[in-house]
Amino acid sequence: MFAAMLSANAGFVDAVGWLTSGGLFVSFMSGNVTKVGLGLAGRLGNLALGAGLITAFVGGVVAGSLVGRAAGKRQRAGVLWLVTGMLAVAALGLELGLMVPAVLVLAASMGAKNTVFAENGEVKVGLTYMTGALVRVGKRIATAILGGDRLGWVAPATLFLGMVAGAMLGGITQMAIGSRALWVASGVMLALTLYARALPGGREDALAVDEPI
Template identity: 40%
Template sequence: MTRARRRRIIRIQRTWTGIALVAAISFIAGMTDAVGLRLSGDFVSFMTGNTTRAAISLADGETHHGLILLLAILVFVAGNALGVIVAHLVARRIFGVLAGVSILLATASLLGEPSLHLPRFYLVVLAMGMVNAAVEHIEGLPIGLTYVTGALSRLGRGIGAFIMGERRLDWGIQLVPWLGMVSGAMTGAVIGIAMPQFALFIAAMLSLAVALSTLMLRRALHQRYKNRRPASASAVPRTLARK
């Protein structure tokens, strides 16, 4: 087997492994989003929607609800930051992030008392922010796990480019998080009706199951799905200045 063929096989394996991970994690995110919406009446991962609803609430004089949603946005951002920190500290980054998500969701599932609905809401939002650090790209193609607007936008632009003569088809991968999200949301909607008291715990166990399955992946593969950031912020201006 030639070196080029071997590299091609390895790249295909990495791609399909990444696709499977994105599908599974997006399913969990969609399920959790549907369950969280049923339990709280607000979005736990759709921060564009929460931003708009917060603005409307504040304009309508519903200051308390508006502030709850604004705080949820901050918690979501904090969750993303927490996910990156965990991914940096743990050798098997995907396992570490998903295990953390599982712990947060399991803890939220214990807060069933009406007086604890806000802490439960914010824990789920924190988990949905955190999960985005699990897989950030597949072979250079950006992937969103808890929001599909960007994926659908990239899909549409890819279709437009294909119509205009560009024959690359890698934009088709953007369907994966949407399909995972919508199938997970449908599942979560049904579970939220059938067994609302166990819905978050089921999502936590699914997250844990996917986390444990990633232990079979090579440690290097866990790092393969993270974005590569420049070593320093000042490097970009210097590079541009030389052009």
């Protein structure tokens, strides 16, 4: 459930970022890769910004991984604090009219968010890439049909549904209050971070998942 809430927050942020940037994604890098490819083919559009978003996302993954390892047993809380801070900086940037720096910071924050559930250097839960989640839904439905775990598909499905719900709410909020919608996402992220931080030392395993989703 905690992972689904993080995915919902990512969907919210991605919707706000997409509406703000005029059609680029801050968490969905596959879409940006396609846009960059089209740009290289001659349809320039937002080639530079698309490439910048991809670079920022990867940089966020690096930063999240380093912070998580430095935080030790409080890995998840450490990364969540980083993501919360990045969202606040991006929200402030939009308030100041600095659209390009703001969406780059948003992309970095989404990259960092994907390291929340990293274990032994590998990402166990992809919070923003839904293609993988949908592949797991399909594979686990097939497993259920063949007599295996009948509910194995539920966990990845909750990530997908969380992302969809978050994107819907992000779009509605953005249309209602404009770029200030990002402060809402930042506030929700702060609440999730405080929840993780409130867990006693060594109890962050309560947020873990048993298998990749």
